[in-house]
Amino acid sequence: MPFAIHSFMIGTDDQIRLCHVFYGATKHEALNHQKDHARECPYYGPALAKGEVIDIEEELDALPQPEMDELLEFLDLMDEEDEEDGGA
Numbered sequence: 001m002p003f004a005i006h007s008f009m010i011g012t013d014d015q016i017r018l019c020h021v022f023y024g025a026t027k028h029e030a031l032n033h034q035k036d037h038a039r040e041c042p043y044y045g046p047a048l049a050k051g052e053v054i055d056i057e058e059e060l061d062a063l064p065q066p067e068m069d070e071l072l073e074f075l076d077l078m079d080e081e082d083e084e085d086g087g088a
């Protein structure tokens, strides 16, 4: 089952500073992407290690495809007008 982990990073001001979303064809793959990124990201890695993140897991019907229109639709950000005429 395709999977997403929305990982919200809490800043020193107690506000949400950023959100990384890790995708995978399975939950295991999404978790691996999260671990891989934590090793390389100077902001996210230390925050994850200190527990300064809130993770929300989501099962997906399908992974988003790498095209602007598909991603806008995936994020539900497509204007209704655009949806009707296929975004053209």
Ligand SMILES: [Zn+2]
Residues within 6 Å of the ligand: 020, 037, 041, 042, 043, 044
């Ligand atoms: Zn990062």
